[in-house]
Structures are given as structure tokens and as C-alpha cells.
Amino acid sequence: MNDSRFNQQRREQPEPQEGSRPVPKVVLTVIGLLLLWAVFHLYTSFNPMPASVGDDRVAADFAVPATADGGQLYTANCVACHQASGAGVPGVFPPLSKSEWVDASDPGVMIRILLHGIHGPLTVEGVQYNGEMPNFARFSDEEIAALVTYVRSSFGNTASATDAKTVAQVREATQDQKSPWKGDEDLGLLLDK
């Protein structure tokens, strides 16, 4: 009886041992190496998404231009008649490429056209047009300048740029013009001879 109780006790409560069992050094080393490898891997393989993965746009492409964009204004306001190529529509809408009105040495010619529009016979590249060119007087000086500069340097044109100050001067000088220019009759004098 005594004996079997002693055995029972031994089974339930094993002899206590002194100290705790240390984690084996091998395991610690392996964990350490894994951590080192993880950090090293993160460090060497970190690669911010390259722009080429998407549509090539970078942050700068989304910046809002501080000044008026002549190309955008042209697309929004002129393409319907003068076409994206600036070639116009034969007999109806005159071309802006190689036009004597666009390429005149004085950008004021085109500024006048945009500020007041044209109504009446207008000769462009030897072809006579007789339509209605609407005015864009509601546009700011900056916008007209951007448009004129854009058209004068697009579609094969290589005429000089202009600025808002020049547009303001022309606006002031022609403020008494209450109706559209009468084509050649009003504007012809401004062309290079």
C-alpha cells in the first residue's frame, strides 16, 4: 500500500530539476540568421512601383499648369471649325497652317481676329472665304496670348510668340470695334506687303 502510493506520487510529480532548460544555441542561431536574411531581403528588393508598369505618367504630369494652355484652348474652342490639323475644311473653314493672317509678322493681326471675329470676304492662301468667325473676347489676355502663340507655332507655322501685355494693348486700341471685322476690307492693311 505504502509502496504503491510512493510510486503514484513519483509519477504525478517528477523530481524537480534546478534551472530552466536553455533554448538550444542552434535554434537561436537559425532565428538570428532568418531575421538578418529578412532585413537584407527587404533592403535589397525594395522597389517603388516603376512608372513603366502603369501608363508612364509621373507625379509632374498631374500638376495643373500655372498659365493658360494654348493647345488645350485650341482643342476646346477651334477644332470644330479649323480641325485638329489646322487644315480647316476646304471652302468653308480656312486653314491656320501657312495662313498669311496667322503668320503675319505682327501677332496683332491674329489677336484682332480673336477679339472681334470676322464677317465677310476673307482671302486665305489665294482662296476666298465668306463665313463667320466668332469672337473670343470673353477670353482673358493670357488665354488669347496662349492661343495665338500656340497657333503661330503649330501646324508648320514658325511665327513669333506674343504675351498678355500685347493682347491688352490691342484690346484697348480696338475697343471701339463693336462688330466683327469685314474680312479683307478691314484687316488687309495689316498684312505684310
Ligand code: HEC
Ligand atoms: C464656328 C466656326 C469657327 C470657330 C469655332 C473658329 N473659327 Fe476661326 N474662322 C472661321 C471662319 C468661317 C473663318 C473665315 C471668316 C470669313 O470667311 O470671313 C475663320 C478665320 C480665322 C482666321 C483667319 C483666317 C485663317 O485661316 O488664318 C484665324 C487666324 C482663325 N479663324 C483662328 C481661329 C482660332 C484660333 C479659333 C479658336 C479660338 C477659331 N478660329 C475658332 C470659323 C471658326
